[in-house]
C-alpha cells in the first residue's frame with residue numbers, strides 16, 4: 001500500500017491560527033528524515049508527499065455566521081476531493097492537520113470512495129461532538145465528530161452524499177478529559193462507545209485501547225484513526241491549540257498502537273491540532289513520525 005501524506009493547512013475552524021502551519025513545518029523538518037528511517041527499518045511502508053490543501057481564508061470562522069459556514073464548507077469540500085481521489089487511486093491517505101475541523105473533509109472523502117460502512121477511532125482530549133446549538137465557542141473543530149455522525153450543520157453532514165459518514169456501531173472515542181454535558185449524551189444516543197480518562201484510569205490504557213480497536217476494526221468497510229495530539233500529556237506534547245492537564249504518555253500510546261491488529265483494514269489516518277507556535281523546541285512535532293509509524297506498522 002502506498003501511503004499518501006496530505007497536509008490540511010486549516011485553522012479557521014480552530015482555536016489558534018498557528019495550526020495551519022503544521023503541515024509545512026512537518027514537511028520541512030521531519031518528512032525526509034522519517035522516510036529514510038522507514039526505509040532503514042524495512043517495514044514495507046512506502047510514503048510520498050501528496051501536497052497541502054489550504055483554507056481559503058485564514059481568519060476565525062464562527063459557525064453562527066452564514067458566510068463563515070459557507071467558507072468552512074468549501075474548505076471541507078476541497079479536502080474531501082483530495083482524500084477521495086487518493087482512495088480511488090488505491091492510496092492510503094494520512095492527513096496532517098490543521099485544526100480538527102479537517103476531519104470532516106478527510107473522512108467524508110474516504111467514505112465516499114466505498115460503499116461499506118466505515119469505522120472510526122477518535123483519540124482526543126475532547127469529544128468534538130458539539131453542534132452549533134450547543135457550542136459556546138462556535139468553532140467547527142469542536143463539532144467535527146458530530147458532523148461525521150450526521151448531526152449539526154446539514155450542509156457539512158451531507159456534503160459527500162451519504163449521511164452519516166461513519167457508522168456509530170463501529171466508532172469509539174478514547175482519552176477524553178474535558179467536555180460539556182451535551183456531548184456524551186449525543187454520542188450515547190447515537191451508540192458511540194466512549195472511553196474517558198476515568199475509564200482508562202480504572203481499566204488501564206492497554207485493555208481500553210484493544211477493546212476500542214476491536215470495535216472499529218470490525219467495520220465492514222474498514223476503519224480510520226483520527227488522532228488529536230491534545231490527547232497527550234501537554235508536559236510532553238505542549239504544541240497543541242487547546243492543552244488539557246493530564247493526558248496520555250506519547251511513548252506508551254505509540255507502543256500500544258504499534259501492537260494493534262488488522263492494520264490491513266485501515267482506510268486512512270489523521271493527526272491533527274499540532275500548533276508549531278506552542279512548540280518552540282519541536283517536542284510535539286517530533287512525536288508525529290513516531291505515532292505515524294506506530295499506527296501504520298503491521299505486527
Ligand SMILES: [Mn+2]
Pocket residue numbers: 100124125126128141228
Ligand atoms: Mn479534537
